[in-house]
Amino acid sequence: MSIIGLRSLSVGKATELVAQRATACVVAALVLGGCGDDGHLGNPSDGLDSLDSELSPDLASTADLCDFLDQSHCMLPFPNDFYTVADASTDTGLRLNLTAAALPRSAFSDRPIDPTEWNRNDGFSPGAMIVTQVPGIDLAATGAPQLTDLSASLAPGAPVVLIDAATLERTLIWAELDHNHVSSPDRQSLNIRVAKSLAYGHRYIVALRDVKDAQAYPIEASAAFRIYRDNHRSGLSFVNARRAHMESLFGTLERAGISRASLYLAWDFTVASQRNLTGRLVAIRDAAFAALPDGVPRFTVTTVRDYTTAEDPRILRHIEGTLAVPSFLVTPDTRTDISPVIAALTPYFTTTAPLAVDALKRAYAGLGDQPLPLPRFHYASPTPGVNDVPTRDGDATTQVPFSCNIPRAAVNADGSVQPARLALYGHGLFGTAAEVNGDRVTAMSNEHDFVFCATDWTGLSANDLFTVSFQFLDLSNARVTFDTLQQSILNALLLGRAMLSPQGFGTNAAFQAGTPGRSVLDTSALYYDGDSQGGILGGVLMTVAQDITRGVLGVPGMNYSLLLERSADFPVLAAMLYAAYPDSLDQQFVFSLWQSLWDRADADGYIQALHDRPLAGTPPHEVLMHVAYGDHQVSMWSAEIEARTIGARLHCPALAPGRHPDAVPYVQLDCLDARDTGYHGSAIVVWDSGPARVPAPPHDNLPPTAGVDPHGDPSATAAARLQMSRFLQVDGTVVDVCDGRPCASTGVAAVAVW
Numbered sequence: 001m002s003i004i005g006l007r008s009l010s011v012g013k014a015t016e017l018v019a020q021r022a023t024a025c026v027v028a029a030l031v032l033g034g035c036g037d038d039g040h041l042g043n044p045s046d047g048l049d050s051l052d053s054e055l056s057p058d059l060a061s062t063a064d065l066c067d068f069l070d071q072s073h074c075m076l077p078f079p080n081d082f083y084t085v086a087d088a089s090t091d092t093g094l095r096l097n098l099t100a101a102a103l104p105r106s107a108f109s110d111r112p113i114d115p116t117e118w119n120r121n122d123g124f125s126p127g128a129m130i131v132t133q134v135p136g137i138d139l140a141a142t143g144a145p146q147l148t149d150l151s152a153s154l155a156p157g158a159p160v161v162l163i164d165a166a167t168l169e170r171t172l173i174w175a176e177l178d179h180n181h182v183s184s185p186d187r188q189s190l191n192i193r194v195a196k197s198l199a200y201g202h203r204y205i206v207a208l209r210d211v212k213d214a215q216a217y218p219i220e221a222s223a224a225f226r227i228y229r230d231n232h233r234s235g236l237s238f239v240n241a242r243r244a245h246m247e248s249l250f251g252t253l254e255r256a257g258i259s260r261a262s263l264y265l266a267w268d269f270t271v272a273s274q275r276n277l278t279g280r281l282v283a284i285r286d287a288a289f290a291a292l293p294d295g296v297p298r299f300t301v302t303t304v305r306d307y308t309t310a311e312d313p314r315i316l317r318h319i320e321g322t323l324a325v326p327s328f329l330v331t332p333d334t335r336t337d338i339s340p341v342i343a344a345l346t347p348y349f350t351t352t353a354p355l356a357v358d359a360l361k362r363a364y365a366g367l368g369d370q371p372l373p374l375p376r377f378h379y380a381s382p383t384p385g386v387n388d389v390p391t392r393d394g395d396a397t398t399q400v401p402f403s404c405n406i407p408r409a410a411v412n413a414d415g416s417v418q419p420a421r422l423a424l425y426g427h428g429l430f431g432t433a434a435e436v437n438g439d440r441v442t443a444m445s446n447e448h449d450f451v452f453c454a455t456d457w458t459g460l461s462a463n464d465l466f467t468v469s470f471q472f473l474d475l476s477n478a479r480v481t482f483d484t485l486q487q488s489i490l491n492a493l494l495l496g497r498a499m500l501s502p503q504g505f506g507t508n509a510a511f512q513a514g515t516p517g518r519s520v521l522d523t524s525a526l527y528y529d530g531d532s533q534g535g536i537l538g539g540v541l542m543t544v545a546q547d548i549t550r551g552v553l554g555v556p557g558m559n560y561s562l563l564l565e566r567s568a569d570f571p572v573l574a575a576m577l578y579a580a581y582p583d584s585l586d587q588q589f590v591f592s593l594w595q596s597l598w599d600r601a602d603a604d605g606y607i608q609a610l611h612d613r614p615l616a617g618t619p620p621h622e623v624l625m626h627v628a629y630g631d632h633q634v635s636m637w638s639a640e641i642e643a644r645t646i647g648a649r650l651h652c653p654a655l656a657p658g659r660h661p662d663a664v665p666y667v668q669l670d671c672l673d674a675r676d677t678g679y680h681g682s683a684i685v686v687w688d689s690g691p692a693r694v695p696a697p698p699h700d701n702l703p704p705t706a707g708v709d710p711h712g713d714p715s716a717t718a719a720a721r722l723q724m725s726r727f728l729q730v731d732g733t734v735v736d737v738c739d740g741r742p743c744a745s746t747g748v749a750a751v752a753v754w
Contacts, residue, residue: 047231054223055236063238065102068224069267070132073585074102076189077132077206078592079124079269090122090386091273092201096596103593104586106474107357107579108364113593114476120386121596123201123272127559127604127641129592130162130192130206132265133585137177137190138214144175147637147699149663150195159210160192161258165203165268168256172196172644172668179700180565181574183584191588191701193562196644196668197608200274207253209262221264229260272596274615276386277605280377281486281544282615283389288326288490289497289546291392296501297494298324299402301510309408314446317406318437319510323455323498325491327398328390329484330378334370341367341473342466348575349465355575360473374467377483390483400491403433404453404505406513406520407446415515418449419522422499423728424492424548425454426534426541429569432462435531440715444529447718448725451511451521452529455495459484459601460533472576475590478597485601489541496547500526527728531555531715532634535625536563539603539642542621543610550732552624552724554715555631557638558603561595566635568703603642610646611682623648624727624734625684626720628745629655630694632709636686637697643684644668649734651685655742659688661696672734683734685723687714687745713745720745 059068066074067082075083087095098115105112139146144160145153152158153173162171172195182188198204211219220226227234228246249268250260289295303320340363347353377390410420427435433454435441445452458464459481467484470477498504499521505511506519513520528551530538535556542551557563564570581587599605611620625648627639643650652671660666672683688694689710697704714720719737726735738744 047233050233050235051223051227052234052236052239060236060238062102065099067267069222069265071222071224072133072135072187073589075589075593076585077130077265077267078589079128079130079596080267081203081269082267084123084270087122087386091275092122092270094122094270095119095386096121096123104475104581104583104590106476107582108360109367109474109476110364111474111476113474113590117479117597118593120384120388121272122276122386123270125559125561125592125595125599125604126197126200126271126277126608127194127561127595127599127602128198128204128269128271129559129561129588129595130194131189131588131592132192132208133188134190134208134211134219134264135186136213136219137211138216139175139177141212141214141216142210145173146176147174148661150174150667151664153195156257159208161207161209162192162194163205163207163253163256163258164199165205165252168252170256171198171204176700178584178588179702181578181584181587183582187584189585189588195641197604197641198271200271200277200608203268203270205249205252205266205268207258207266208264209258211264219264225263225265229263272599272605274609277599278544278609278615279387280389280600281489281540282618284326284328284486284490285493285544285546286617287328287392288494291326292494292497294503295497296503297498299498299505299508301508304510312442314407314442315405315437316408316411316513317510319404319406320402321510322399322401323491323495324397325400325494326392327396327487328377328392328490329375329398329487330393330396331373331375332371334373336367336370336373338367338372338374338470341470345466345469355579357579360579364473372470372477374470374477374480375484376480377486400455400458400495401433402453402455402495403436404451404499404511405436405442405445406451406511407442407449409446409449410451410520411514417514417518417520420445420449420451420520421522421525421527421728422496423450423452423527423529424496424499424541425452426492426528426530426538427454427457427461428532428534429460430462430465431533432456440531440712441529443718444715444721444724447721450725450728451499453495453499453505455491456488457485457533457537458488458491460537469573469576472573473580475580475594478594482597482601485537489537489544489601492541493545493547496526496528496545499523500547525550525730527551529554529724529728532711536603536634537601539610539623540601540606542623543603543606544615544618545621546618549619549621550623550728551621552626552728554626555628555634555639555711556603556625556642557634557636558607558642559595559638560598560602560604561591562638562641563635564591565701566637566697566703568632568705568709570703607642607645612647622680622682624682624724626714626724627684627686628710628712628714629659629686629688630697630704630707631711632704633711635697639684640666640669643682646682648682648684649679651683651734651736651738651743653742654686655688659691659696659742661699677733677735679734680732681734683727685720685743687717687720687743689713689745710745717746719743
């Protein structure tokens with residue numbers, strides 16, 4: 001029956017039809033001996049009449065490439081175990097098996113996405129962006145869980161459900177329609193977002209049921225899905241080969257209380273293992289630290305500048321230098337000249353000129369077929385397997401720049417030294433280590449006696465804008481940024497070791513002061529503090545750090561498939577991506593696909609191991625998350641997901657009544673009792689700049705743009721810095737600096753540090 005036919009039914013008749021289908025399933029179970037958990041419905045030739053004529057006539061030619069359950073796009077629904085193969089060598093028993101011919105083609109390179117790096121994954125992202133299309137669906141009429149009521153996803157009758165296939169436990173999710181860049185109404189995707197990271201290595205089942213259009217009429221499932229749900233005969237071998245798997249899904253859903261007769265669509269996917277996502281960075285960390293002479297990286301101080309009080313009332317001395325770091329990156333010497341692409345991009349980044357699409361296409365046409373000369377990990381094998389990890393090319397070393405500041409607070413008026421606590425600082429997107437000189441960081445440094453040192457987040461620093469652009473123009477280059485960022489996190493860890501070691505920075509005259517001169521560094525502990533991109537990458541660094549156990553994540557988040565479209569900064573990069581992949585279903589699929597690779601350098605891939613199940617050879621960690629309500633640059637929703645995943649306690653009351661758009665704000669986040677003055681664990685504190693400055697952010701996949709961007713407000717607030725200082729101590733605790741009320745930011749202009 002068509003959608004039009006269903007619309008002609010009364011509600012009672014529609015209910016009767018569902019009941020008839022349920023009865024048909026029961027009869028089939030009795031007659032054919034199936035319809036349950038045994039994975040079979042008997043011989044498919046004994047089922048209901050064939051629906052083969054309703055399927056696309058060219059389906060057989062794409063059956064090995066595309067999952068025909070959603071025929072709106074070859075790769076949908078996604079993520080999907082349909083795109084995996086068995087592999088006994090992996091921790092999940094699977095590995096991805098994507099085929100280039102099925103993937104979107106870049107309009108610039110005129111090539112499909114190269115799936116080689118993705119096919120080294122043994123599952124999909126723990127922050128999976130689940131994408132499909134349901135023509136005509138109305139989320140409100142369907143009763144789908146949305147950001148305005150996350151708790152609805154756990155209701156017994158929730159129409160959009162994500163279930164752990166082993167435990168039958170429901171996952172906190174929300175559903176949304178793509179509103180970001182829809183190329184045409186019939187290319188609008190349905191996106192399902194997880195509100196807490198999925199468990200490593202677990203298999204999940206997505207189930208859509210009782211979906212409705214804007215008139216509240218039921219939407220009929222596709223003929224392809226009804227073949228399985230209702231047991232229709234088929235003469236197509238590729239259809240029948242999948243019956244046992246689909247029956248297994250239906251059986252699991254029945255045990256979870258979800259009737260197959262109610263289903264519009266169901267499929268499953270497996271989350272990648274912890275080793276697969278984190279193993280590369282852990283391996284280069286361990287190899288690099290093992291290679292250090294005497295356990296300390298070699299360093300050179302190149303610049304020392306002492307300031308008078310008039311020149312800088314907060315900073316006594318600024319120090320710059322370089323650090324010798326083992327390098328695991330190589331740049332292919334293919335002699336491919338990428339300068340024409342950079343030349344075509346330069347006006348776009350340096351002036352108000354629009355993206356030169358035609359010029360970029362011409363530039364790409366001249367690149368040839370060789371790999372681009374962009375940095376990437378070096379492996380012992382030219383075709384590394386799922387579990388292979390990066391290696392050094394001989395004894396390759398790179399010189400990494402660093403910047404440090406010694407506060408005036410480190411030297412008392414009488415010349416004696418008050419040793420400063422040590423902290424790595426993480427800068428914002430396309431920034432540099434020079435952000436350590438910013439007002440917020442120097443204020444924290446002098447107010448609370450910290451020496452901050454920073455290095456560049458190479459991969460997403462000021463020098464990387466053009467390199468990053470290549471992945472937006474063609475996703476085949478995505479690994480470049482993620483490989484480089486993992487090396488960059490290693491660089492920061494080694495900078496921390498140089499700060500902390502008694503044989504490190506403190507032995508150099510640049511880090512000595514007072515009368516008589518002595519080291520100003522308190523080497524009893526090392527901490528981390530990062531803002532924006534530094535808060536995002538800080539989740540990775542904190543999870544893998546061996547010398548740091550406590551850190552502050554300022555205006556943080558995770559999961560770039562969620563962050564990008566919800567950032568007011570993204571349109572500059574988005575113009576390249578949307579020109580490369582102009583179809584909106586391609587775009588949403590690309591975001592989902594991207595995340596499974598981005599997890600290698602995104603807290604989404606690591607943060608589950610932050611405390612409860614730390615990585616091998618790594619201590620448990622605690623973090624203090626400072627979130628800006630309605631942040632224009634880093635979505636506050638992503639911070640909530642991170643907090644749920646690590647079990648952070650929430651400062652309560654978090655916001656004034658009615659300020660949070662969720663009907664049940666902060667689901668699955670336990671409050672931190674203000675009377676508990678000895679709480680040492682992870683916490684999330686929401687800083688609100690007030691409704692007069694910052695209205696509630698949109699619920700769709702759109703960036704907040706109304707009002708004033710509060711992104712820099714928490715770090716500009718003295719009370720927030722005091723809370724940070726009290727947390728960043730060996731026996732640090734989370735103190736209530738807001739007197740039992742919601743925390744209010746100082747009303748200052750936002751600092752663009754993302």
